[in-house]
Amino acid sequence: MKSLRSQNYYEVLGISRYASPDEIRDAYELSKLTFTQNSMATYSLFSEDENREILDLITKACETLLNPELRREYDTYLDSGDKADRPSWEEREVALLAQGHAHRQQGGMLHNGVSTSEAPIGRGGAMESPTQESPHSETRSMNSMKGANDAERYIESVETYTGESLRRFREIKGLALSDLANSTKIRNTYIGYIEEENFSGLPAAVYVKGFVKLIAQALGLPADKVTHDYMIRYRSLEGKNQA
Amino acid sequence: MGQLFQKKEIFAVGGGKGGTGKSFFAVNLAIVLARGNHRTLLIDADLGGANLHTCLGIPAPESTLSDFIQSPTLRIEDVIVETPLANLRLISGAQDILDIANPKYTQKIKLIRAIQTLEIDFVILDLGAGTNYNTLDFFMVADKGILVVIPEPTSIENAYRFIKSALYRKLKMLASDPQTKGIIEKAMDKKNAYGLRTPVELLDFITQENATTGEFLRREMNRFQPRIVLNQVRSLADVRIGYLMQNACRKYFGVQVDFLGYIENDDQVWQSVRKRQPITLNGGYSKITQSFQIITQNLIQGLQLKPE
Numbered sequence: 027m028k029s030l031r032s033q034n035y036y037e038v039l040g041i042s043r044y045a046s047p048d049e050i051r052d053a054y055e056l057s058k059l060t061f062t063q064n065s066m067a068t069y070s071l072f073s074e075d076e077n078r079e080i081l082d083l084i085t086k087a088c089e090t091l092l093n094p095e096l097r098r099e100y101d102t103y104l105d106s107g108d109k110a111d112r113p114s115w116e117e118r119e120v121a122l123l124a125q126g127h128a129h130r131q132q133g134g135m136l137h138n139g140v141s142t143s144e145a146p147i148g149r150g151g152a153m154e155s156p157t158q159e160s161p162h163s164e165t166r167s168m169n170s171m172k173g174a175n176d177a178e179r180y181i182e183s184v185e186t187y188t189g190e191s192l193r194r195f196r197e198i199k200g201l202a203l204s205d206l207a208n209s210t211k212i213r214n215t216y217i218g219y220i221e222e223e224n225f226s227g228l229p230a231a232v233y234v235k236g237f238v239k240l241i242a243q244a245l246g247l248p249a250d251k252v253t254h255d256y257m258i259r260y261r262s263l264e265g266k267n268q269a
Numbered sequence: 270m271g272q273l274f275q276k277k278e279i280f281a282v283g284g285g286k287g288g289t290g291k292s293f294f295a296v297n298l299a300i301v302l303a304r305g306n307h308r309t310l311l312i313d314a315d316l317g318g319a320n321l322h323t324c325l326g327i328p329a330p331e332s333t334l335s336d337f338i339q340s341p342t343l344r345i346e347d348v349i350v351e352t353p354l355a356n357l358r359l360i361s362g363a364q365d366i367l368d369i370a371n372p373k374y375t376q377k378i379k380l381i382r383a384i385q386t387l388e389i390d391f392v393i394l395d396l397g398a399g400t401n402y403n404t405l406d407f408f409m410v411a412d413k414g415i416l417v418v419i420p421e422p423t424s425i426e427n428a429y430r431f432i433k434s435a436l437y438r439k440l441k442m443l444a445s446d447p448q449t450k451g452i453i454e455k456a457m458d459k460k461n462a463y464g465l466r467t468p469v470e471l472l473d474f475i476t477q478e479n480a481t482t483g484e485f486l487r488r489e490m491n492r493f494q495p496r497i498v499l500n501q502v503r504s505l506a507d508v509r510i511g512y513l514m515q516n517a518c519r520k521y522f523g524v525q526v527d528f529l530g531y532i533e534n535d536d537q538v539w540q541s542v543r544k545r546q547p548i549t550l551n552g553g554y555s556k557i558t559q560s561f562q563i564i565t566q567n568l569i570q571g572l573q574l575k576p577e
Binding site for chain 1: 420421422425426429467469509510512513514516517519520521576
């Protein structure tokens with residue numbers, strides 16, 4: 027058997043690939059009882075922290091598999107194998123969730139209130155007020171104020187968003203690719219390809235769309251318009267490439 | 270019909286803690302098997318406190334398991350005694366605690382080889398308490414090992430300790446290179462220098478060091494599949510503990526544990542023990558007898574208890 031971290035969501039829950047939603051819920055309920063504090067079945071095996079870590083993972087697994095759309099994508103992901111040049115599950119998940127393709131129902135699905143809420147996207151974005159910065163970063167906050175002004179002017183000047191405008195906007199904000207990668211959970215290379223409009227290096231359109239939306243949100247750009255503009259470009263250029 | 274070709278199966282009954290009802294379970298399992306027309310041999314392998322003959326209500330036999338293990342001339346047939354029940358035979362354990370406390374591994378293998386020559390269907394080894402090498406070795410040479418657990422923290426803790434000890438001993442015996450053996454030995458100490466907490470982590474570590482050995486041991490570990498039976502169950506919440514233990518073992522040991530079933534806490538049980546009359550012999554369809562039948566079916570067919 028593999029270690030917990032290398033197990034897929036089905037293995038984590040100890041269920042088959044064909045498990046019904048009821049079976050998933052049962053597995054979850056059982057795990058909740060198993061990995062709680064003072065559980066007779068685990069107190070001599072796992073510490074409180076370890077129990078919490080296991081239960082977090084189980085909750086995430088359960089929420090994903092109880093969501094039909096996420097589950098379908100997850101199955102596709104499992105079948106295609108976890109390869110370095112393909113998006114990781116985390117990237118796929120954020121991309122799908124960003125588009126509202128698969129709403130993660132908070133609490134309701136597991137009727138216990140345990141939900142892994144996503145970290146707010148867009149930290150370090152344009153809307154961040156200077157007062158949130160620590161006193162030690164006065165120069166940075168000056169820069170970001172200047173950046174905020176430049177940014178506003180830039181948004182006004184853009185008619186159609188392209189990869190190039192995403193890059194320029196990121197630079198105005200003084201963000202490195204890695205900063206954006208950290209806040210969006212999308213890897214550097216994909217963000218780079220999106221900016222360069224190097225579509226052949228990118229995964230399927232559905233993920234590109236999600237990534238662009240996440241990048242736009244993180245940069246504080248009008249996300250729907252950016253995504254709309256970018257995808258029109260993507261489709262026309264993709265079409266040319268294939269022709 | 271099929272029995273002609275059926276290889277005999279050896280079941281070992283252990284559990285770590287004393288007083289969980291191992292002998293009670295072994296005897297009644299043997300009776301249910303014998304009643305089901307299976308030729309069954311019950312072996313008292315509790316080499317420190319043998320008393321299965323008492324559980325069965327028969328006098329202490331003259332020849333015992335320790336005689337067979339120690340004597341080069343005795344055949345296994347010489348130490349087998351008949352019981353009042355058709356199809357059920359017994360090898361009694363050592364009478365004198367001092368005469369054989371620690372048989373060598375080769376002696377245990379001698380016993381297992383001798384068992385294979387007998388015309389029987391099932392063998393049940395009733396092991397002693399604790400996690401000494403005797404108990405662990407018998408548990409591992411058996412085709413199926415069963416842990417009798419009661420729904421109490423101490424019993425569960427001891428069952429886990431038993432699984433861990435058995436698993437590490439098995440891995441250590443299987444590992445051929447001294448480096449891997451050394452890693453396993455160190456990992457047996459809870460505060461080991463590698464920071465390895467669980468058997469799952471240990472295997473990951475071995476695989477990093479030596480992928481071939483790691484994969485080999487992982488396959489062997491997947492074949493290690495202890496069964497658990499819950500005894501003295503008082504409520505539905507108690508029954509659930511079987512599934513919780515199974516869940517916990519999967520995460521901690523990386524081992525699939527089958528939950529065979531449970532036996533309710535019932536006055537009839539201790540009364541039968543006092544009367545030296547196994548409860549499943551009482552006749553009629555008592556709840557306890559039914560529980561034993563379910564457990565036996567699950568054991569033979571490789572199934573486990575269906576959740577209610």
